[in-house]
Amino acid sequence: MVAIHTAGRYPELVRSLVAAGCSTQPGARSAGLYARLIGWSDRAGEAPVRRLLGEEGAAAFLRQGRADLTVVSAAVRAVARFDLLADLARVDAPVTVLNGRLDQFRGQERRFAAAAPQGRLVVLGYGTHMVNLTHPDAYTDTLERLLQDAEAR
Structure with a gap:
């Protein structure tokens, strides 16, 4: 949430953003x-x-x-x-909203992805809010792929 807010305040510094486990205002x-x-x-x-x-x-x-x-x-x-949706609207770089399937902070994930001009939603088929701790290898592989995809865009 802090990264989203910071990206919204300084969008010119953002090349890409992965907002993981934080798509609820x-x-x-x-x-x-x-x-x-x-x-x-x-x-x-x-x-x-x-x-x-x-x-x-x-x-x-x-x-x-x-x-x-x-x-x-x-x-x-x-x-x-923070007004996270307004912050996302100011980020012109690729934004990926990333959540584990059972993450309790998924409540507004579609709105979050839609708020960013280049937003997309990725929901893993596994994991909770702490998916990076419960499935570290798979999560890291996915995160690296998403960052490479954003760089290519």
């Missing part, structure tokens, strides 16, 4: 709810993370760490003030 209420959900997951410990992401994905997530809840909460509230 949060509002103030949904941002607050998401922050609370993150807090609940923090209190639940590692077991739910392992169930959700599998051992390989959880190991990557837990090894890399995540920002403290106060940082996540502030970040989600900040992006709720």
Whole structure:
């Protein structure tokens, strides 16, 4: 969401953009709810993370760490003030909206892809919001192909 917003503010610097796992415009209420959900997951410990992401994905997530809840909460509230659709409309470079099949942030993916003048939507046949952690090899292969395709365009 930050990359979309930055690309919309400085479109002349963008050669291509892959917006992965972020095709929902949060509002103030949904941002607050998401922050609370993150807090609940923090209190639940590692077991739910392992169930959700599998051992390989959880190991990557837990090894890399995540920002403290106060940082996540502030970040989600900040992006709720962005107008991501308007930002995408200002990006003339190729934009790919990329989501895992079960990503909870797919809510407006078609609108996001349509908002960008050179937008397209790619939905993987697998994965959740953390598809880059649960299927790292397949995800990286897809991402590299999408970036090469955008460069060719």
